[in-house]
Structures are given as structure tokens and as C-alpha cells.
Amino acid sequence: MPGRALDGVVVLELGHVYMGPYCGLLLAHLGAEVIKVESPSGDSVRRRRTGDSYPFLMLNAGKRGIRLDLKAERGREVFLRLVEGADVVVENYRSGVLARLGLGFEALRDVNPRVILASGRGFATPGPNAHVAAMDVTVQAMTGVIASTGFPDQQPVKAGIAAADFLGGTHLAAAVLAALFQRERTGTGQAIEVAMQDALLPALASNLGGYFESAGALPERTGNRHGGLALCPYNVYTAADGWVAICCTADRHWLALCGVLGREDLARDPALADNPGRVARMDEVDRAIEAWTCRRTRAECSGQFHRAGIPAAPVLGLKEVVEDPQLEAGGMLSVVEHPGRGPVRVLGSPLRLSASAPLRPAPAPALGQDTRQVLASRLGLGESELDELSELGSSSQTRSRAADVTAPRPERCCQG
Amino acid sequence: MPGRALDGVVVLELGHVYMGPYCGLLLAHLGAEVIKVESPSGDSVRRRRTGDSYPFLMLNAGKRGIRLDLKAERGREVFLRLVEGADVVVENYRSGVLARLGLGFEALRDVNPRVILASGRGFATPGPNAHVAAMDVTVQAMTGVIASTGFPDQQPVKAGIAAADFLGGTHLAAAVLAALFQRERTGTGQAIEVAMQDALLPALASNLGGYFESAGALPERTGNRHGGLALCPYNVYTAADGWVAICCTADRHWLALCGVLGREDLARDPALADNPGRVARMDEVDRAIEAWTCRRTRAECSGQFHRAGIPAAPVLGLKEVVEDPQLEAGGMLSVVEHPGRGPVRVLGSPLRLSASAPLRPAPAPALGQDTRQVLASRLGLGESELDELSELGSSSQTRSRAADVTAPRPERCCQG
Numbered sequence: 001m002p003g004r005a006l007d008g009v010v011v012l013e014l015g016h017v018y019m020g021p022y023c024g025l026l027l028a029h030l031g032a033e034v035i036k037v038e039s040p041s042g043d044s045v046r047r048r049r050t051g052d053s054y055p056f057l058m059l060n061a062g063k064r065g066i067r068l069d070l071k072a073e074r075g076r077e078v079f080l081r082l083v084e085g086a087d088v089v090v091e092n093y094r095s096g097v098l099a100r101l102g103l104g105f106e107a108l109r110d111v112n113p114r115v116i117l118a119s120g121r122g123f124a125t126p127g128p129n130a131h132v133a134a135m136d137v138t139v140q141a142m143t144g145v146i147a148s149t150g151f152p153d154q155q156p157v158k159a160g161i162a163a164a165d166f167l168g169g170t171h172l173a174a175a176v177l178a179a180l181f182q183r184e185r186t187g188t189g190q191a192i193e194v195a196m197q198d199a200l201l202p203a204l205a206s207n208l209g210g211y212f213e214s215a216g217a218l219p220e221r222t223g224n225r226h227g228g229l230a231l232c233p234y235n236v237y238t239a240a241d242g243w244v245a246i247c248c249t250a251d252r253h254w255l256a257l258c259g260v261l262g263r264e265d266l267a268r269d270p271a272l273a274d275n276p277g278r279v280a281r282m283d284e285v286d287r288a289i290e291a292w293t294c295r296r297t298r299a300e301c302s303g304q305f306h307r308a309g310i311p312a313a314p315v316l317g318l319k320e321v322v323e324d325p326q327l328e329a330g331g332m333l334s335v336v337e338h339p340g341r342g343p344v345r346v347l348g349s350p351l352r353l354s355a356s357a358p359l360r361p362a363p364a365p366a367l368g369q370d371t372r373q374v375l376a377s378r379l380g381l382g383e384s385e386l387d388e389l390s391e392l393g394s395s396s397q398t399r400s401r402a403a404d405v406t407a408p409r410p411e412r413c414c415q416g
Numbered sequence: 417m418p419g420r421a422l423d424g425v426v427v428l429e430l431g432h433v434y435m436g437p438y439c440g441l442l443l444a445h446l447g448a449e450v451i452k453v454e455s456p457s458g459d460s461v462r463r464r465r466t467g468d469s470y471p472f473l474m475l476n477a478g479k480r481g482i483r484l485d486l487k488a489e490r491g492r493e494v495f496l497r498l499v500e501g502a503d504v505v506v507e508n509y510r511s512g513v514l515a516r517l518g519l520g521f522e523a524l525r526d527v528n529p530r531v532i533l534a535s536g537r538g539f540a541t542p543g544p545n546a547h548v549a550a551m552d553v554t555v556q557a558m559t560g561v562i563a564s565t566g567f568p569d570q571q572p573v574k575a576g577i578a579a580a581d582f583l584g585g586t587h588l589a590a591a592v593l594a595a596l597f598q599r600e601r602t603g604t605g606q607a608i609e610v611a612m613q614d615a616l617l618p619a620l621a622s623n624l625g626g627y628f629e630s631a632g633a634l635p636e637r638t639g640n641r642h643g644g645l646a647l648c649p650y651n652v653y654t655a656a657d658g659w660v661a662i663c664c665t666a667d668r669h670w671l672a673l674c675g676v677l678g679r680e681d682l683a684r685d686p687a688l689a690d691n692p693g694r695v696a697r698m699d700e701v702d703r704a705i706e707a708w709t710c711r712r713t714r715a716e717c718s719g720q721f722h723r724a725g726i727p728a729a730p731v732l733g734l735k736e737v738v739e740d741p742q743l744e745a746g747g748m749l750s751v752v753e754h755p756g757r758g759p760v761r762v763l764g765s766p767l768r769l770s771a772s773a774p775l776r777p778a779p780a781p782a783l784g785q786d787t788r789q790v791l792a793s794r795l796g797l798g799e800s801e802l803d804e805l806s807e808l809g810s811s812s813q814t815r816s817r818a819a820d821v822t823a824p825r826p827e828r829c830c831q832g
Contacts, residue, residue, distance in 0.1 A: 005598040017665070018621060025618075026587075030594050044665060048646045048691060054625035055644070059618070105770075124746040124768065132722060137640070137650065138729035141661035144737040146640075146652060148576030149565065156659065156731060158640050158652065159575035160564030163583075166619035170586040171442075175767040177593035178446050182421040182772060184600045190771035198748050198766035202441075202475075203582035204734075205434060209470035211734045212761060220733055224553070224562075224574050228471070230464045234553065236562060236574065243572065245557035249433070249460060275464060306548060313554035315572060317636055318620075318627045321560035330540040332614050345628060350614035351591040352540065354521075355606035356598060 004031025005356040009180065011035065011088040012079075013063065014070075016043045018136070018162055019120040019196065020092035021059040022169030027088070027176065029349035029359050034063040035086075035374055037079065039070065042367040057338065057364045061346035065365025066374050070101050074389070079103065081379050084111050088176055092120030095130050105191040115189040116179045120172045124195040139164035139196040144220075148207045151223040167203060168196035206230065225282070232278040233257065235286050236315060237293040237301075243315040244293055244301040254278065256308040261292045331358065338363040420447025421772040425596065427451065427504040428495075429479065430486075432459045434552065434578055435536040435612065436508035437475040438585030443504070443592065445765035445775050450479040451502075451790055453495065455486065458783040473754065473780045477762035481781025482790050486517050490805070495519065497795050500527050503605075504592055508536035511546050521607040531605040532595045536588045538580075540611040555580035555612040560636075564623045567639040583619060584612035622646065641698070648694040649673065651702050652731060653709040653717075659731040660709055660717040670694065672724040677708045747774065754779040 009032040013024035021036075021043070028034040036043075045056045069075040080103070083089060089108060091098055098104055098119075105117045122134020129142070140146050140158050150157040172194040179190050201208075210218045210228025222229055224236035224245070233254065236245045248254050251274060258267035266288060271277045278285050293301050298314035305312035316324070322345075327333050331348040338344045346361050372390075375381045381389070425448040429440035437452075437459070444450040452459070461472045485491040496519070499505060505524060507514055514520055514535075521533045538550020545558070556562050556574050566573040588610040595606050617624075626634045626644025638645055640652035640661070649670070652661045664670050667690060674683035682704060687693045694701050709717050714730035721728035732740070738761075743749050747764040754760045762777050788806075791797045797805070 003598075003602070005594040007601075022618060026590060049629060053646065054628050055621040058621055058624065123742055124748075127742045127745040129742045132729075133725060133727040134729075135663040135665060135727045137652070137661045137663050138727050141652070141659075141729040141731045142737075142740075142742075144732055144734045145575070145577055146659070146661065146731045147733045147737075150573055150576070151571075154570070155567075156652070157566055157573065158661075159561075159577060159579060160566070160623060160637065160643060161561055161575060161579060161616070161619035162622055162643065163575060163577060163579050163619060166621075167579075167583060167586060170583060170590060170615070171766045174442060174586060174590040174593055175769060177590055177597060178421040178767065178772065179769055181593060181597045181600070182419075182769070184597070185423075186419070186771065188771070190769055192770065193768040194766055195746070195768075197742070198746060198764070198768075199586070200577070201737075201743065201748055202438060202763050202766070203577035203579060204737075205471040205474055205582075206578055207576060207734060208474065208738070208761075211738065212470050213465060216735055221576065227576060227578065230469065236553070236557070236572070243557075243562070245553045245562065245574075247551040247553050249551060309549060311549040311551045311554050313548075313550075313557040315557045315562045316560055317563045318560045318623060319632055321558075321563075321617075321620075322624070322627065324558075326539055326543045326545045326558075326613070327617065329543040330611070330614060332540075332617055345624075347618050348614070350587045350610055350618070351594065352609040352611075352614075353591060353595055353598070353606055354608065355602065355604070356594065 003356065005353055006030040006032035009033070009088065010086045011090060012037055012082055012086045014089065014091040014093070016092065017045050018055070018059065018165035019168040019172065020090050022166055023090050023118065023120065023172040023176065024063060025059055025061070025347070026170065026173040026349070026351065028062045029351060030356060031359070035082070036060060036063045036065045036365065038065065038067050038367060040067060042067070046367065051341070052364065054344070057341070057344050058347050060364035061336065062359055062362040063365060064370040064374060065368060066371040067368030070103065076102060078375065078379070080107070080111050083108050083115055085378055086112065086115060087180065088116045088118060090118045090172070090176070094133065095121055095125050109189065113188050114183060116176060116183065117189070117191045118172055118176045119191070119193045120168055121193060121195045123197050125193065134196060136162040136164045139200060143197050143200045144204055144207065145200060147220050148204065148227060150221045152219040152221045156221060163203070164196040164200050167199040168194055171199040229279065229282070231275060232282045233285055233289055237286070237290045239293050239296060239298045239301050241297045244298050244312060245315060246289065246305065246310065246312045248310065251275070253310050256310050257289070257305070260304050260308050260310070261288065263288060334361045336361045336363050419772065421769060422446040422448035425449070425504065426502045427506060428453055428498055428502045430505065430507040430509065432508060433461050434471070434475065434581035435584040435588065436506050438582055439506050439534065439536065439588040439592065440479060441475055441477070441763070442586065442589040442765070442767065444478045445767060446772060447775070451498070452476060452479045452481045452781065454481065454483050454783060456483060458483070462783065467757070468780065470760070473757070473760050474763050476780035477752065478775055478778040479781060480786040480790060481784060482787040483784030486519065492518060494791065494795070496523070496527050499524050499531055501794055502528065502531060503596065504532045504534060506534045506588070506592070510549060511537055511541050525605065529604050530599060532592060532599065533605070533607045534588055534592045535607070535609045536584055537609060537611045539613050541609065550612060552578040552580045555616060559613050559616045560620055560623065561616060563636050564620065564643060566637045568635040568637045572637060579619070580612040580616050583615040584610055587615040645695065645698070647691060648698045649701055649705055653702070653706045655709050655712060655714045655717050657713045660714050660728060661731060662705065662721065662726065662728045664726065667691070669726050672726050673705070673721070676720050676724050676726070677704065679704060750777045752777045752779050755782070
């Protein structure tokens, strides 16, 4: 009996780009049936390159895909009928878009009082920026992440990862799960909202700590040093073939490090015995470490540091990450066969639950791939009704788009 | 009846630094009673500066705090009695530490088959790095985040935020909520694990997409450009008084942008009409934008871009973020009175649930502040037993530490 935490839970995902789709992906990993509902032209991330883009393939793996035109009355009718049998609707449109389509929370609740509407946003409502268009990089800009990333004497730079999108999507999934749990007691659904900005802010804890504790006197960007300049040693040091990161959070790490470096003089220096003392002489400590690391490879450095119990790591490039046996062992980048694309990598689940079996990796759906099958099985529509629905809503433009998509089985698409 | 999603749920948090404590904080925001169980010397983040550090105060606000020595038999006995009445135990020790103390999942399950043990790690078990000591910056190094952050011709730099810790902690909270929901059906608890590395990897979607689609030919670091160089315009542009971020995800954004810049020639250029065309001429597009932004302030730029519906934002510094009326409106950085510290800022909840009232902001506990009260109320220990417990375990060293702590009411600490 390989049960899963969300067995029987049905999610309609109106997600696009990263935040909504990542929320949907986490729920799918937990066993929910996630039906991705796309507009006639599909999630915009599909089309960033010719053919479905790789990020689309990674973030929508294992979901079912249907195509519905929510701007058309028939599309909205069909959607509301799907809501009747759903547990969760996930969306990350701009604030107000769903309501203007007549699909706000009240409309959903009218057909299903148990439904949970989960909305991902850039900025929380209400608030002066609630209606500002937001993307990962603009939210990073507005939340101090760009100002806090990079070297103090250089231009600020964004975090290389889409931190706002993914912290946003993960928080949104947590909120959905909390609402599902609450519904077990109350019997009713609710509307939930997560703003990327709010989800990003706590991750600035070190930087905010440094800001408040120094009354704003610290440099905004600290390069590879601790965000609040509150720990030492803490930096990324030059090695013979790249860089190596070190982070000493305990005095025993410092003593062990001095041992590896052969610097018993530093270990014996009472002024360096505790973290505040080392912080006060950060430049000197960093120079001593780099004098040692720069003459050794990353592997030599991290090997010796690990054996001494010091938190340290080589700075790995993407090629090394993709080939990392650790990620391989955890199934985090497994290969699936995609119809038309051949083998592609899909993401495993960071949520490892001993009583909820991991999902078997599956490819992302082609646009509208499951429309007929989902509407037939969930709404009981017959062949003639499905045909009519397809004929009704198919413009020549969306027909030709559909033809671009490599679908594993022939079908037409319902757009209402 | 201002109910909360996790009303009645009891969490024992053995968290330290950021990952475990942030998981506990999210659960507290949802209404769980979170009892932070600290070692005699306390969460190491307390002591990064003199007096409890600001990050500690932010991440542990609203929790109760008890002090127990789990290395002592009496401490473990008391802890297991607390587990009997708890729903969740959150920990982020190194793999194997709890088991060596005799407090692994089996031991907890023996006293409470409904308990959920949530373990935060650096790297997933099993795996070659499962036992490697991990901190935010070392996981960023091992997962390609550092290699992907910064400018292509410069040294790599970490993300300014503690992305591994906070993506880790948020995923861990989501896993706890999934296990609580599953327990409603199965009646039993389970062991769950989230590794920071796994939680960080999906946020590299753009970068991994670029890597796989180009077969590794793209530069690893793209500065402020899209991580997979797959979108244009997408950059941080110089303004007269700083920088402004722009991200065009639709052709209509591009046309609107050309209008603002007064560059109808670009809007009419068919080669720039779609995103792949603009990506191919990224340098030229970026120069045209910066020629306009660099002569205007951040506020002028973003004002004009917003009015035209273009996703854009000024790069705000920490001072501006801390004073941001948007974050103020959402209660994300409210002020509470801390006994002994005066007014301090605490974090609001990114999880906004319409049927789960926001928590009233409260300060973080002093070390061992609630030990006697919690043990008396939860385990029914009498005064003499509590006194004995305190006397038994108090070494002079931990006594003197306890005296450093500003506790709002006089009490002694139980260390077993």
C-alpha cells in the first residue's frame, strides 16, 4: 500500500512561469492529482524557446494538462464544473484578474464551499504595491536582495537563482497544506495568498540583523562574507583550481581549521578565541586561510577540512552539480523519456516523507494533452459533447499552435 | 472565533541557526504551540554577538523557550515525556545525532505513534554527502548557486540571502503540514527529511534550463541577466541615482517599453518583435534601455514603466526596505517590546490564510524562560520536583550562562 500524503486531493493549477507551477509540482510530488489548466496559448514559459522550454518541462512534470479559454463563457462554465470536484485552485495571475473573469473566491465557493483558492502574488494585498506587475528579478530588487548581493565595491547583482519565485512557490504550497489540514476540522475552504516579497524577506535575516544591530553602519553588500559580518571565518577562498567556501560556526571549527593550516600561533591567540574577536580581525583571518587554500585544489582543501569536521565545500559549477552523485542518489535530477523530446531531466521532490512514497518520474504534458480525457472522466462529457466543445472554441490560430505541440496521442482541444 | 490552522498542534523545536527555527516560526504563525527546546548553552545563533543576536530574536518570536540537556539521562527522560503529548518534533542536527542520543524516530514513535519527526539536513540521506557538515554558504557552493551568481568576467559570489537555509526551512514546514494532513487519514506519524541542497536545486530552473538547452555552452554567471539568457529585456540598468530592474515576459511589455523610451524604430523592427529575436540582439537592446534610464532617477524610471504596465522596480537598499510602506502594510516587520532589549522588529507571516487569524506579534523567549511553566503544565511536575530537576542538572558553568540572560520573570532552568 504505497500511499501518499495527498492521495485523492485534486488541484486545478492556473499557474504560469515559476511560482504557481512550483507550488503545483510540490503538491503533485505529495500525491495530489494536479490538473494544469492552460490558456489557448499555454503557460508563457513554454514558448521562451522553440518547442517547450526546459524549465517548463522540469516544473510541470507529472501533471495532467488541459486547455481552456477562461475568457470565453463556455470555458468558465467548464472550469466551474471542474471546481465542483476539486480541492484546491492554485493561481498566480496579477491581483484582480480572476475576479474580473468572474472566477474570484466567492464564485468558486458558491459552487464548492470546501475549495481552497491559493493565490501567488508579487506583493501582498492590501498594500501600495499590490497591483504592481512583479517578476522574480523585480521582487529581488524591491526586497533588498539585489542590493545585498555582490561585492561592496562593485555593482549589485541579483541572486543567480530565482529566489523570489521559488521561496514564493514553496510558501504557497505550505499555505495550501495548512488550509487542507484546517479543512479537516472546519469542513470549509478558504482563500490564501502568498506574496513573493513576504516570502523573500525572512531570508535576509543575517542582513537585517546586521542592519539593525549596526544602526545601518554595515556595508550593504558583503561579497562572500556573512551577510551581517557576524561570523568569522566565513568566506569563499581562492583555491588553485577555483574556490572553496568555509563557514565556522563554533570555536571548535576555528581550532580545527588552525590545525589544518598549521597555524598553532593563531589557535593560541586569546584575542581570536571567540567569534567576536575573530570578526574584529576578519581581514587578517581571511588572509591566513587564503594563503593556504590558494596553493591547493578545491578537492584537497575540502577533503582536509571535512576530515577535520569543518563546514566547507568546493564551489561547484553547473556541470559538476548536474553530475553530482549526491543529487543522483536522491533522485533529484532523474531522466524521463518525453514524447517528441527524448530523454529530459525532471526534478525529484525535496519533501521526503517516510509514509508517502516518492512519485514515479513522468514527463510534462503537451499543451491540451489531457483535455478530452479529463473532461470526459471528471465531468462525464460524452464524445459528441467533447467534439462540439472543441469545434466551438477552436480558432484557426489556436489550432495551428496546437499542431506545433508534440502530443503523445491525437486529440483536439477545448477552449470553451 | 478567530481560529488558526494549527490550533491545538504542539511542536517541539530542536532547531538551531536558521533552517529548523524558520520551520518552527512558520508553524507558530499558523497557530501551533511551538516549544523551543534548547541545550544548556542555547541556540548558537543567540551568541553571535553580546546578548541575543537579532536573527535569533526575529526567527524565534512567539515561541515558548525551555532548556533541557539532552546529553543527560534525566533530560532525555523529560524530553520523551514531552514527546508523548506532542504532534511534531523539528530538528536540524547533523544526520545521526538524535539517534546517538537515543532519540531517533523509533524511540519517539515508541512513546507516541502519532508523532512526526521532521529533520532538516544539508544533504539527503542516503547519499555520499549525507554526513558532511553543511551551512548555508557551503550548500550554496555545492549546488551551483555561487557559481551562478555574479558577473561572467568576475569572481562568483554567494546569493546575499541565506537561500539554502530558508528554502530548506520552508520546504520542511510544508513537509510537516503534509504529514499532519496524512495523519488525519492514517492515524500515525512518520519521519520526514528535507535537505537544503534538494530545496535549493529547483530554484536553478532558469540556469539548468540554459545549461541543458545549450549543452553547457552558456556562461555560468550572467550578472543581472536572465539565468538562462532566455529573456530580453531582462537586466538591472543604471539609473541616475542607482539601478532599476526590468523584466519583459511578453511582447506587449516590449512594445510598451519602446513607447516609454521613444524608440518607435525598435518597436517596428520585425527582428525584435519576439523574444528569441531580442535575445539574439541582447547587447543592443540593453544599451538602448540604459541610454534612457541612466539620465533619470530610479523613481522616474519605475514610475513611467509601471504606468505602461512593464514589470520593473527600483533596486532598493536595506534602509528603504525596512521603511517600505508595502511591508509595513502587510505587518512583515512589526515592532514588539522585548524585555531587556526594548523595541525590536519581528517578522510577520508570508502565509496569509483568510480563515486563520494572523498571530499577534510577540518577542522571542529568553533562554529557558518557560522551562518551569511548560514542565509544570504539560507534565504535571510539582514545585519540589521542578526544584530538584533544576538542582540536579545545574553545573556552575550553565548557571552563569543563565544569569547572562535577561528573563522577564525570575526562574531557574532545568537541564535534567
